[in-house]
Protein backbone atom coordinates (compact mmCIF):
# COMPACT_ATOMS: atom_id res chain seq x y z
CA UNK A 204 0.00 0.00 0.00
CA UNK A 205 2.80 2.38 1.00
CA UNK A 206 4.82 1.39 -2.10
CA UNK A 207 1.76 2.07 -4.28
CA UNK A 208 1.35 5.54 -2.68
CA UNK A 209 5.05 6.33 -3.32
CA UNK A 210 4.65 5.34 -6.97
CA UNK A 211 1.44 7.26 -7.66
CA UNK A 212 2.04 10.25 -5.37
CA UNK A 213 5.83 10.56 -5.03
CA UNK A 214 5.55 14.12 -3.71
CA UNK A 215 2.91 13.40 -1.05
CA UNK A 216 3.53 15.57 2.02
CA UNK A 217 5.80 17.98 0.12
CA UNK A 218 5.00 21.70 -0.06
CA UNK A 219 5.68 23.38 -3.41
CA UNK A 220 5.85 27.09 -4.26
CA UNK A 221 5.44 27.86 -7.97
CA UNK A 222 5.98 31.54 -8.74
CA UNK A 223 3.81 33.06 -11.46
CA UNK A 224 1.40 30.14 -11.51
CA UNK A 225 -1.85 31.91 -12.34
CA UNK A 226 -1.53 30.77 -15.97
CA UNK A 227 0.76 29.34 -18.63
CA UNK A 228 3.76 27.17 -17.77
CA UNK A 229 3.48 28.00 -14.06
CA UNK A 230 -0.12 26.84 -13.80
CA UNK A 231 0.61 23.64 -15.74
CA UNK A 232 3.55 23.02 -13.37
CA UNK A 233 1.44 23.61 -10.25
CA UNK A 234 -1.10 21.06 -11.52
CA UNK A 235 1.59 18.52 -12.40
CA UNK A 236 3.14 18.78 -8.92
CA UNK A 237 -0.31 18.46 -7.32
CA UNK A 238 -1.02 15.32 -9.39
CA UNK A 239 2.29 13.98 -8.06
CA UNK A 240 0.99 14.51 -4.53
CA UNK A 241 2.35 17.92 -3.49
CA UNK A 242 0.41 20.67 -1.74
CA UNK A 243 0.92 23.87 -3.71
CA UNK A 244 1.14 27.62 -3.21
CA UNK A 245 -0.06 29.48 -6.30
CA UNK A 246 1.69 32.83 -6.60
CA UNK A 247 0.62 35.66 -8.87
CA UNK A 248 1.19 39.38 -9.17
CA UNK A 249 -2.06 40.71 -10.68
CA UNK A 250 -3.98 37.82 -12.29
CA UNK A 251 -6.17 36.93 -9.28
CA UNK A 252 -8.87 35.28 -11.42
CA UNK A 253 -6.33 32.95 -13.06
CA UNK A 254 -4.79 32.14 -9.68
CA UNK A 255 -8.19 31.27 -8.22
CA UNK A 256 -8.90 28.92 -11.17
CA UNK A 257 -5.55 27.20 -10.59
CA UNK A 258 -6.21 26.93 -6.84
CA UNK A 259 -9.64 25.38 -7.45
CA UNK A 260 -8.23 22.86 -9.95
CA UNK A 261 -5.67 21.72 -7.38
CA UNK A 262 -8.22 21.55 -4.57
CA UNK A 263 -10.37 19.36 -6.86
CA UNK A 264 -7.46 16.91 -7.00
CA UNK A 265 -7.69 16.58 -3.22
CA UNK A 266 -4.48 18.53 -2.49
CA UNK A 267 -4.15 21.58 -0.31
CA UNK A 268 -3.65 24.80 -2.28
CA UNK A 269 -3.41 28.47 -1.37
CA UNK A 270 -3.03 31.52 -3.58
CA UNK A 271 -0.67 34.29 -2.54
CA UNK A 272 -0.44 37.67 -4.26
CA UNK A 273 3.20 38.79 -4.25
CA UNK A 274 5.46 40.60 -6.68
CA UNK A 275 8.43 38.27 -6.42
CA UNK A 276 10.86 40.94 -7.59
CA UNK A 277 10.29 42.70 -4.23
CA UNK A 278 12.11 41.51 -1.11
CA UNK A 279 9.25 42.29 1.30
CA UNK A 280 6.68 40.52 -0.90
CA UNK A 281 8.87 37.41 -1.08
CA UNK A 282 9.28 37.36 2.71
CA UNK A 283 5.49 37.62 3.09
CA UNK A 284 4.92 34.87 0.49
CA UNK A 285 7.12 32.33 2.29
CA UNK A 286 5.78 33.29 5.73
CA UNK A 287 2.23 32.62 4.53
CA UNK A 288 3.20 29.32 2.95
CA UNK A 289 4.91 28.18 6.15
CA UNK A 290 1.95 29.24 8.32
CA UNK A 291 -0.80 27.79 6.10
CA UNK A 292 0.80 24.78 4.37
CA UNK A 293 4.13 24.06 6.09
CA UNK A 294 7.84 24.26 5.19
CA UNK A 295 8.60 24.71 1.50
CA UNK A 296 10.80 21.96 0.08
CA UNK A 297 10.01 22.45 -3.63
CA UNK A 298 10.50 25.79 -5.40
CA UNK A 299 9.85 26.49 -9.05
CA UNK A 300 11.09 29.94 -10.07
CA UNK A 301 8.78 30.41 -13.02
CA UNK A 302 7.55 34.04 -12.82
CA UNK A 303 8.86 35.95 -15.77
CA UNK A 304 8.24 38.69 -18.24
CA UNK A 305 9.59 40.19 -21.47
CA UNK A 306 10.10 43.70 -22.78
CA UNK A 307 11.63 43.16 -26.20
CA UNK A 308 13.54 45.94 -27.96
CA UNK A 309 16.83 46.29 -29.80
CA UNK A 310 19.70 47.36 -27.52
CA UNK A 311 20.04 50.83 -29.05
CA UNK A 312 16.37 51.53 -28.33
CA UNK A 313 16.20 49.82 -24.93
CA UNK A 314 15.71 52.12 -21.96
CA UNK A 315 17.62 51.35 -18.78
CA UNK A 316 14.30 50.85 -16.91
CA UNK A 317 13.30 48.21 -19.50
CA UNK A 318 16.58 46.37 -18.97
CA UNK A 319 16.41 46.61 -15.17
CA UNK A 320 12.69 45.73 -15.01
CA UNK A 321 13.12 42.43 -16.84
CA UNK A 322 16.23 41.54 -14.81
CA UNK A 323 14.27 42.21 -11.61
CA UNK A 324 11.19 40.21 -12.62
CA UNK A 325 13.15 37.21 -13.91
CA UNK A 326 16.51 37.00 -12.09
CA UNK A 327 16.29 39.04 -8.89
CA UNK A 328 13.02 37.23 -8.13
CA UNK A 329 14.70 33.82 -8.52
CA UNK A 330 17.50 34.86 -6.15
CA UNK A 331 15.06 36.23 -3.54
CA UNK A 332 12.84 33.12 -3.63
CA UNK A 333 15.81 30.73 -3.61
CA UNK A 334 17.26 32.49 -0.55
CA UNK A 335 13.92 32.35 1.25
CA UNK A 336 13.17 28.71 0.37
CA UNK A 337 16.66 27.44 1.23
CA UNK A 338 16.02 28.22 4.90
CA UNK A 339 13.35 25.51 5.15
CA UNK A 340 15.06 23.15 2.69
CA UNK A 341 18.29 23.20 4.71
CA UNK A 342 16.33 22.38 7.86
CA UNK A 343 14.56 19.52 6.03
CA UNK A 344 17.85 18.37 4.47
CA UNK A 345 15.92 17.84 1.24
CA UNK A 346 14.87 20.17 -1.51
CA UNK A 347 14.18 20.66 -5.19
CA UNK A 348 14.68 23.97 -7.00
CA UNK A 349 13.80 24.32 -10.67
CA UNK A 350 14.48 27.59 -12.47
CA UNK A 351 12.52 28.26 -15.65
CA UNK A 352 15.12 29.77 -17.96
CA UNK A 353 14.81 29.90 -21.76
CA UNK A 354 16.71 28.96 -24.89
CA UNK A 355 17.28 32.73 -25.22
CA UNK A 356 19.54 32.39 -22.18
CA UNK A 357 21.52 29.67 -23.98
CA UNK A 358 21.65 31.13 -27.49
CA UNK A 359 20.95 34.87 -27.12
CA UNK A 360 18.20 36.52 -29.16
CA UNK A 361 18.13 39.77 -31.10
CA UNK A 362 15.67 42.14 -29.42
CA UNK A 363 15.89 40.28 -26.12
CA UNK A 364 19.17 41.47 -24.55
CA UNK A 365 17.44 42.04 -21.20
CA UNK A 366 15.47 38.77 -21.26
CA UNK A 367 18.37 36.64 -22.54
CA UNK A 368 20.75 38.13 -19.94
CA UNK A 369 18.23 37.44 -17.17
CA UNK A 370 17.80 33.82 -18.29
CA UNK A 371 21.57 33.25 -18.66
CA UNK A 372 21.84 34.68 -15.14
CA UNK A 373 19.27 32.14 -13.94
CA UNK A 374 21.36 29.34 -15.40
CA UNK A 375 24.44 30.57 -13.48
CA UNK A 376 22.31 31.01 -10.35
CA UNK A 377 21.18 27.40 -10.77
CA UNK A 378 24.76 26.08 -10.94
CA UNK A 379 25.88 28.18 -7.96
CA UNK A 380 22.89 27.00 -5.91
CA UNK A 381 23.61 23.39 -6.84
CA UNK A 382 27.21 23.73 -5.67
CA UNK A 383 26.30 25.51 -2.41
CA UNK A 384 23.66 23.12 -1.12
CA UNK A 385 24.28 19.80 -2.84
CA UNK A 386 25.67 18.28 0.36
CA UNK A 387 22.20 18.66 1.95
CA UNK A 388 20.35 16.63 -0.71
CA UNK A 389 19.01 19.80 -2.31
CA UNK A 390 19.14 19.83 -6.11
CA UNK A 391 18.90 22.87 -8.37
CA UNK A 392 18.26 22.56 -12.08
CA UNK A 393 17.05 24.78 -14.90
CA UNK A 394 14.71 24.08 -17.77
CA UNK A 395 15.03 26.02 -21.00
CA UNK A 396 11.78 26.10 -22.97
CA UNK A 397 11.66 26.97 -26.66
CA UNK A 398 8.55 28.58 -28.15
CA UNK A 399 5.49 27.74 -26.03
CA UNK A 400 2.21 29.48 -26.96
CA UNK A 401 1.06 31.33 -23.80
CA UNK A 402 0.09 34.90 -22.97
CA UNK A 403 3.81 35.75 -22.89
CA UNK A 404 4.20 34.88 -26.57
CA UNK A 405 0.73 36.04 -27.71
CA UNK A 406 2.07 39.25 -29.29
CA UNK A 407 4.89 37.61 -31.27
CA UNK A 408 4.51 38.46 -34.97
CA UNK A 409 3.58 35.81 -37.55
CA UNK A 410 6.95 36.41 -39.16
CA UNK A 411 8.85 35.60 -35.95
CA UNK A 412 6.62 32.55 -35.29
CA UNK A 413 7.50 31.19 -38.73
CA UNK A 414 11.19 31.88 -38.06
CA UNK A 415 11.05 29.82 -34.82
CA UNK A 416 9.06 27.04 -36.48
CA UNK A 417 11.55 26.80 -39.36
CA UNK A 418 14.38 26.45 -36.82
CA UNK A 419 12.60 23.70 -34.85
CA UNK A 420 13.47 20.13 -35.92
CA UNK A 421 10.16 18.83 -34.49
CA UNK A 422 8.26 21.38 -36.66
CA UNK A 423 5.73 22.39 -34.02
CA UNK A 424 5.54 24.59 -30.95
CA UNK A 425 5.65 23.08 -27.46
CA UNK A 426 2.89 22.89 -24.87
CA UNK A 427 3.08 24.23 -21.31
CA UNK A 428 2.30 20.68 -20.11
CA UNK A 429 5.44 19.38 -21.85
CA UNK A 430 7.59 21.83 -19.87
CA UNK A 431 5.67 20.98 -16.69
CA UNK A 432 6.33 17.25 -17.21
CA UNK A 433 10.10 17.85 -17.16
CA UNK A 434 9.82 20.09 -14.09
CA UNK A 435 7.76 17.39 -12.37
CA UNK A 436 10.44 14.82 -13.08
CA UNK A 437 13.22 17.10 -11.79
CA UNK A 438 11.22 17.50 -8.56
CA UNK A 439 10.70 13.76 -8.16
CA UNK A 440 12.70 11.45 -5.87
CA UNK A 441 14.01 9.66 -9.00
CA UNK A 442 15.83 12.84 -10.09
CA UNK A 443 17.90 12.97 -6.89
CA UNK A 444 21.24 12.56 -8.67
CA UNK A 445 20.65 15.33 -11.23
CA UNK A 446 21.80 18.80 -10.21
CA UNK A 447 23.23 21.95 -11.78
CA UNK A 448 21.86 21.01 -15.20
CA UNK A 449 19.98 22.99 -17.80
CA UNK A 450 17.63 20.89 -19.90
CA UNK A 451 15.99 22.32 -23.01
CA UNK A 452 12.36 21.56 -23.90
CA UNK A 453 12.48 23.17 -27.31
CA UNK A 454 11.74 20.69 -30.09
CA UNK A 455 15.47 20.54 -30.75
CA UNK A 456 16.15 24.24 -31.56
CA UNK A 457 19.15 24.63 -29.24
CA UNK A 458 20.85 21.27 -29.75
CA UNK A 459 24.60 21.59 -30.22
Ligand code: NAP
Pocket residue numbers: 222223224225226227228229246247248249250251273274275276300301302303304324328351352353354395396397398399400401402403404
Ligand atom coordinates in the same frame (compact mmCIF):
# COMPACT_ATOMS: atom_id res chain seq x y z
P1 NAP B 1 2.73 33.91 -18.82
O1 NAP B 1 1.61 33.10 -19.35
O2 NAP B 1 2.79 35.35 -19.15
O3 NAP B 1 2.78 33.73 -17.24
C1 NAP B 1 3.67 34.48 -16.48
C2 NAP B 1 3.30 34.34 -15.04
O4 NAP B 1 4.27 35.04 -14.26
C3 NAP B 1 1.95 34.92 -14.70
O5 NAP B 1 1.34 34.09 -13.72
C4 NAP B 1 2.31 36.27 -14.10
O6 NAP B 1 1.31 36.70 -13.19
C5 NAP B 1 3.59 35.92 -13.37
N1 NAP B 1 4.46 37.04 -13.04
C6 NAP B 1 5.14 37.86 -13.89
N2 NAP B 1 5.87 38.74 -13.19
C7 NAP B 1 5.65 38.45 -11.88
C8 NAP B 1 6.13 38.99 -10.67
N3 NAP B 1 6.99 40.02 -10.65
N4 NAP B 1 5.69 38.46 -9.49
C9 NAP B 1 4.83 37.42 -9.48
N5 NAP B 1 4.35 36.86 -10.60
C10 NAP B 1 4.75 37.38 -11.78
O7 NAP B 1 4.14 33.31 -19.28
P2 NAP B 1 4.67 31.82 -19.56
O8 NAP B 1 4.89 31.70 -21.01
O9 NAP B 1 3.85 30.82 -18.85
O10 NAP B 1 6.12 31.95 -18.90
C11 NAP B 1 6.48 31.32 -17.69
C12 NAP B 1 7.99 31.28 -17.62
O11 NAP B 1 8.49 30.52 -18.73
C13 NAP B 1 8.67 32.65 -17.70
O12 NAP B 1 9.77 32.70 -16.82
C14 NAP B 1 9.14 32.70 -19.14
O13 NAP B 1 10.25 33.55 -19.30
C15 NAP B 1 9.51 31.25 -19.38
N6 NAP B 1 9.55 30.89 -20.79
C16 NAP B 1 8.45 30.94 -21.57
C17 NAP B 1 8.54 30.61 -22.92
C18 NAP B 1 7.37 30.66 -23.84
O14 NAP B 1 7.58 30.49 -25.06
N7 NAP B 1 6.15 30.86 -23.36
C19 NAP B 1 9.79 30.24 -23.46
C20 NAP B 1 10.89 30.20 -22.63
C21 NAP B 1 10.78 30.52 -21.30
P3 NAP B 1 0.61 38.15 -13.29
O15 NAP B 1 0.03 38.31 -14.63
O16 NAP B 1 -0.37 38.12 -12.20
O17 NAP B 1 1.74 39.13 -13.09
